[in-house]
Amino acid sequence: VQLQASGGGLVQTGGSLTLSCAASGSTFSSTALGWYRQAPGEQRELVASMELGSPGSADYKDFVKGRFTISVDMAKNMVNLQMNNLRPEDTAVYYCKTGRRLGHYFYPSLTSWGKGTQVTVSS
Numbered sequence: 001v002q003l004q005a006s007g008g009g010l011v012q013t014g015g016s017l018t019l020s021c022a023a024s025g026s027t028f029s030s031t032a033l034g035w036y037r038q039a040p041g042e043q044r045e046l047v048a049s050m051e052l053g054s055p056g057s058a059d060y061k062d063f064v065k066g067r068f069t070i071s072v073d074m075a076k077n078m079v080n081l082q083m084n085n086l087r088p089e090d091t092a093v094y095y096c097k098t099g100r101r102l103g104h105y106f107y108p109s110l111t112s113w114g115k116g117t118q119v120t121v122s123s
Contacts, residue, residue, distance in 0.1 A: 003096050005035075008117030011086055019081040019117060021096030030098035032057075034106045035070060035081045037092035038116070044095070048081065049106035059104050064090075086121045093118050 007019040021033065034049035048070045051057040058070050069082040079096060093116040099108040 002112075003098065003114035005094055005096050005115065005117040008094060008119045010120045010122065012122050013087060015086050015121070016082070016084045017086065017119060019083065019094055019096075019119070021079040021081075023077060030100060030109055032099050032101040032106060033070075033072075033079045034097050034099055034108060035068075035079075036095045036097060036108075037090075037119075038095070039089075039092040042092075046106055047094070049099070049101060050079070051101050052079075057101065059101075059106070083119070086119075088121045088123045091119060091121050 003021055003023055005019055005021050007017060009017060011017055032049060032051045035047045036044050037047050038044040046061060047064055048058065048060045048068055050070045052072055060068060067085045071080050073080060095113055095116040097108045099106055
């Protein structure tokens, strides 16, 4: 299943964006989903993850905790990432990835990465 992230854009510091992740197939073919980001010259890093069908399982990295919220819209078969109080250091290409969760750890699937979406936060 190929995933595609969308919803990125240019915002000012303190602004908000909502990213969406859709599966090219009919449904997500895994038990969990993670949002990653990659800034220029940096390695890709996990931002948040969630077990599909378990809203209480959302887990966030410290650098976005309290500002980002991951959620699932089962009716639309989409996973969203609400990003508030954005900072210039949040500037990156954001990707979504299927995988599985064991406790608070997210293990991405071995499938290829889908298309990301650019988020740019101006100071």
